[in-house]
Amino acid sequence: MFPDAHCELDFTSPFELLIATVLSAQTTDVRVNSVTPALFAAYPSAADLASADPAHVEELIQPTGFFRAKTKSIIGLSQALAERFGGEVPGKLDDLVTLPGVGRKTANVVLGNAFDVPGLTIDTHFNRLSRRWGWTQSTDPDQIETDVAALFPKKEWTILSHRVIWHGRRYCHARRPACGVCPLAQLCPSFGEGPTDPTAAAKLVRDGPRS
DNA sequence: ATCCCGAGGG
Protein backbone atom coordinates (compact mmCIF):
# COMPACT_ATOMS: atom_id res chain seq x y z
CA MET A 1 0.00 0.00 0.00
CA PHE A 2 2.76 2.42 0.90
CA PRO A 3 5.83 0.69 -0.48
CA ASP A 4 8.87 2.01 1.25
CA ALA A 5 7.67 5.58 1.68
CA HIS A 6 10.70 7.58 2.68
CA CYS A 7 12.62 10.76 2.04
CA GLU A 8 13.77 10.60 -1.58
CA LEU A 9 16.36 13.35 -1.32
CA ASP A 10 19.98 12.15 -1.26
CA PHE A 11 22.02 13.38 1.72
CA THR A 12 24.79 12.29 4.06
CA SER A 13 24.41 14.91 6.79
CA PRO A 14 21.85 17.30 8.28
CA PHE A 15 23.52 20.12 6.37
CA GLU A 16 23.11 18.33 3.06
CA LEU A 17 19.48 17.48 3.79
CA LEU A 18 18.74 21.07 4.74
CA ILE A 19 20.19 22.37 1.49
CA ALA A 20 18.51 19.65 -0.58
CA THR A 21 15.14 20.38 1.02
CA VAL A 22 15.40 24.11 0.29
CA LEU A 23 16.26 23.25 -3.30
CA SER A 24 13.28 20.88 -3.57
CA ALA A 25 10.66 23.64 -3.70
CA GLN A 26 8.61 23.30 -6.88
CA THR A 27 10.93 20.68 -8.32
CA THR A 28 11.18 16.93 -8.29
CA ASP A 29 13.53 15.19 -5.88
CA VAL A 30 15.17 13.50 -8.87
CA ARG A 31 16.19 16.91 -10.19
CA VAL A 32 17.53 18.01 -6.81
CA ASN A 33 19.56 14.81 -6.57
CA SER A 34 21.07 15.53 -9.98
CA VAL A 35 22.65 18.80 -8.83
CA THR A 36 23.57 18.19 -5.18
CA PRO A 37 26.64 15.94 -5.70
CA ALA A 38 28.54 18.70 -7.55
CA LEU A 39 27.24 21.32 -5.12
CA PHE A 40 28.38 19.41 -2.04
CA ALA A 41 31.70 18.53 -3.65
CA ALA A 42 32.40 22.22 -4.23
CA TYR A 43 30.97 23.32 -0.87
CA PRO A 44 31.13 20.52 1.70
CA SER A 45 30.28 22.60 4.76
CA ALA A 46 28.28 25.62 5.86
CA ALA A 47 31.51 27.60 6.14
CA ASP A 48 32.35 26.80 2.52
CA LEU A 49 28.94 27.74 1.17
CA ALA A 50 28.81 30.87 3.34
CA SER A 51 31.67 32.41 1.36
CA ALA A 52 30.68 31.01 -2.03
CA ASP A 53 30.41 33.05 -5.20
CA PRO A 54 26.67 33.39 -5.83
CA ALA A 55 27.17 33.20 -9.60
CA HIS A 56 28.84 29.81 -9.25
CA VAL A 57 26.13 28.48 -6.94
CA GLU A 58 23.44 29.73 -9.32
CA GLU A 59 25.12 27.86 -12.12
CA LEU A 60 25.28 24.63 -10.13
CA ILE A 61 21.65 24.62 -9.02
CA GLN A 62 20.12 26.22 -12.11
CA PRO A 63 18.11 23.17 -13.23
CA THR A 64 16.10 23.14 -9.98
CA GLY A 65 14.37 26.42 -10.85
CA PHE A 66 14.03 29.55 -8.68
CA PHE A 67 17.81 29.45 -8.72
CA ARG A 68 18.42 33.07 -7.76
CA ALA A 69 16.15 32.95 -4.73
CA LYS A 70 17.44 29.52 -3.76
CA THR A 71 21.05 30.65 -4.05
CA LYS A 72 20.29 33.59 -1.80
CA SER A 73 18.64 31.24 0.68
CA ILE A 74 21.31 28.57 0.87
CA ILE A 75 24.23 31.03 1.06
CA GLY A 76 22.36 33.15 3.60
CA LEU A 77 21.38 30.12 5.60
CA SER A 78 24.98 28.92 5.59
CA GLN A 79 26.16 32.30 6.86
CA ALA A 80 23.56 32.17 9.62
CA LEU A 81 24.70 28.65 10.56
CA ALA A 82 28.32 29.81 10.71
CA GLU A 83 27.53 32.94 12.69
CA ARG A 84 24.87 31.74 15.09
CA PHE A 85 25.08 27.96 15.30
CA GLY A 86 28.80 27.14 15.14
CA GLY A 87 28.43 25.89 11.58
CA GLU A 88 26.09 23.09 12.66
CA VAL A 89 22.45 22.58 11.70
CA PRO A 90 20.34 23.03 14.85
CA GLY A 91 18.03 20.16 15.79
CA LYS A 92 15.20 22.35 17.04
CA LEU A 93 12.25 23.70 15.07
CA ASP A 94 12.39 27.16 16.65
CA ASP A 95 16.03 27.54 15.60
CA LEU A 96 15.60 26.10 12.11
CA VAL A 97 12.80 28.48 11.12
CA THR A 98 14.98 31.49 11.92
CA LEU A 99 17.22 30.52 8.99
CA PRO A 100 16.60 32.37 5.74
CA GLY A 101 14.65 30.25 3.27
CA VAL A 102 13.62 27.75 5.93
CA GLY A 103 9.92 27.56 6.77
CA ARG A 104 8.06 25.14 8.96
CA LYS A 105 7.74 22.53 6.22
CA THR A 106 11.47 22.46 5.45
CA ALA A 107 12.31 22.45 9.16
CA ASN A 108 10.09 19.42 9.79
CA VAL A 109 11.64 17.49 6.90
CA VAL A 110 15.10 18.04 8.39
CA LEU A 111 13.97 17.16 11.92
CA GLY A 112 12.15 14.03 10.85
CA ASN A 113 14.78 12.64 8.51
CA ALA A 114 18.12 13.83 9.87
CA PHE A 115 17.44 14.16 13.61
CA ASP A 116 14.82 11.50 14.20
CA VAL A 117 12.58 14.12 15.77
CA PRO A 118 8.92 13.41 14.87
CA GLY A 119 7.49 16.09 12.64
CA LEU A 120 4.37 16.52 10.49
CA THR A 121 5.29 17.85 7.06
CA ILE A 122 2.30 19.92 5.99
CA ASP A 123 3.20 20.45 2.37
CA THR A 124 0.82 20.95 -0.54
CA HIS A 125 -0.08 17.23 -0.58
CA PHE A 126 -0.67 16.86 3.14
CA ASN A 127 -2.70 20.04 3.12
CA ARG A 128 -5.00 18.69 0.41
CA LEU A 129 -5.32 15.06 1.54
CA SER A 130 -5.92 15.75 5.19
CA ARG A 131 -9.05 17.67 4.20
CA ARG A 132 -10.21 15.05 1.70
CA TRP A 133 -9.84 12.42 4.40
CA GLY A 134 -11.71 14.45 6.96
CA TRP A 135 -8.77 14.87 9.32
CA THR A 136 -9.32 18.62 9.36
CA GLN A 137 -11.59 21.27 7.92
CA SER A 138 -8.88 23.88 7.84
CA THR A 139 -6.64 25.08 5.03
CA ASP A 140 -4.20 26.71 7.43
CA PRO A 141 -1.03 24.59 7.76
CA ASP A 142 -0.59 25.34 11.45
CA GLN A 143 -4.20 24.40 12.25
CA ILE A 144 -3.92 21.24 10.12
CA GLU A 145 -0.81 20.28 12.05
CA THR A 146 -2.68 20.73 15.32
CA ASP A 147 -5.69 18.72 14.14
CA VAL A 148 -3.66 15.83 12.70
CA ALA A 149 -1.33 15.73 15.69
CA ALA A 150 -4.37 14.86 17.81
CA LEU A 151 -5.20 11.84 15.59
CA PHE A 152 -1.80 10.09 15.56
CA PRO A 153 0.88 9.18 18.10
CA LYS A 154 3.89 11.44 17.86
CA LYS A 155 6.29 8.67 16.90
CA GLU A 156 4.29 8.06 13.71
CA TRP A 157 4.37 11.64 12.47
CA THR A 158 7.38 11.34 10.19
CA ILE A 159 6.39 8.10 8.45
CA LEU A 160 2.80 9.34 8.27
CA SER A 161 3.98 12.43 6.41
CA HIS A 162 5.89 10.30 3.91
CA ARG A 163 2.90 8.06 3.31
CA VAL A 164 0.40 10.88 2.88
CA ILE A 165 2.71 12.72 0.50
CA TRP A 166 3.50 9.51 -1.39
CA HIS A 167 -0.20 8.81 -1.81
CA GLY A 168 -0.90 12.36 -2.91
CA ARG A 169 1.76 12.18 -5.57
CA ARG A 170 0.58 8.90 -7.03
CA TYR A 171 -3.20 8.88 -6.64
CA CYS A 172 -4.79 11.81 -4.87
CA HIS A 173 -3.76 14.56 -7.27
CA ALA A 174 -4.92 18.13 -6.90
CA ARG A 175 -6.87 18.36 -10.17
CA ARG A 176 -7.99 14.90 -11.24
CA PRO A 177 -7.54 12.45 -8.39
CA ALA A 178 -7.27 8.85 -9.61
CA CYS A 179 -10.12 7.55 -7.46
CA GLY A 180 -10.79 4.71 -9.90
CA VAL A 181 -7.49 3.04 -9.05
CA CYS A 182 -7.04 4.46 -5.56
CA PRO A 183 -6.53 1.70 -2.96
CA LEU A 184 -8.11 3.89 -0.30
CA ALA A 185 -11.22 4.94 -2.22
CA GLN A 186 -13.61 2.80 -0.17
CA LEU A 187 -12.36 4.36 3.05
CA CYS A 188 -12.30 7.90 1.72
CA PRO A 189 -14.91 10.37 3.00
CA SER A 190 -14.59 12.28 -0.28
CA PHE A 191 -15.34 9.31 -2.55
CA GLY A 192 -18.94 8.35 -3.35
CA GLU A 193 -20.92 7.54 -0.23
CA GLY A 194 -17.73 6.88 1.69
CA PRO A 195 -17.45 6.94 5.47
CA THR A 196 -17.58 10.25 7.24
CA ASP A 197 -15.45 8.90 10.06
CA PRO A 198 -11.97 10.39 9.65
CA THR A 199 -10.42 7.52 11.58
CA ALA A 200 -11.37 5.06 8.83
CA ALA A 201 -8.75 6.41 6.45
CA ALA A 202 -6.44 7.09 9.37
CA LYS A 203 -6.41 3.42 10.39
CA LEU A 204 -5.59 2.32 6.89
CA VAL A 205 -2.77 4.76 6.56
CA ARG A 206 -1.40 3.50 9.87
CA ASP A 207 -1.33 -0.08 8.63
CA GLY A 208 1.68 0.84 6.56
CA PRO A 209 3.35 -1.11 3.78
CA ARG A 210 1.61 -4.28 2.68
CA SER A 211 2.59 -4.68 -0.94
C1' DA B 1 -1.38 23.51 -20.02
C1' DT B 2 -0.14 21.58 -15.73
C1' DC B 3 2.56 19.82 -12.20
C1' DC B 4 6.55 19.40 -9.00
C1' DC B 5 7.26 17.53 -0.70
C1' DG B 6 7.72 26.44 -0.58
C1' DA B 7 9.10 30.82 1.29
C1' DG B 8 9.42 35.72 1.40
C1' DG B 9 7.72 40.02 0.23
C1' DG B 10 4.22 43.52 -0.68
Added chain:
DNA sequence: CCCTCTGGAT
Protein backbone atom coordinates in the same frame (compact mmCIF):
# COMPACT_ATOMS: atom_id res chain seq x y z
C1' DC C 1 -4.11 37.30 0.96
C1' DC C 2 -1.94 37.41 -3.38
C1' DC C 3 2.21 37.76 -6.00
C1' DT C 4 6.70 36.39 -7.42
C1' DC C 5 10.50 33.51 -8.13
C1' DT C 6 12.02 29.44 -12.15
C1' DG C 7 13.04 25.19 -15.08
C1' DG C 8 12.05 20.69 -16.92
C1' DA C 9 8.96 16.65 -17.68
C1' DT C 10 4.58 15.07 -19.14
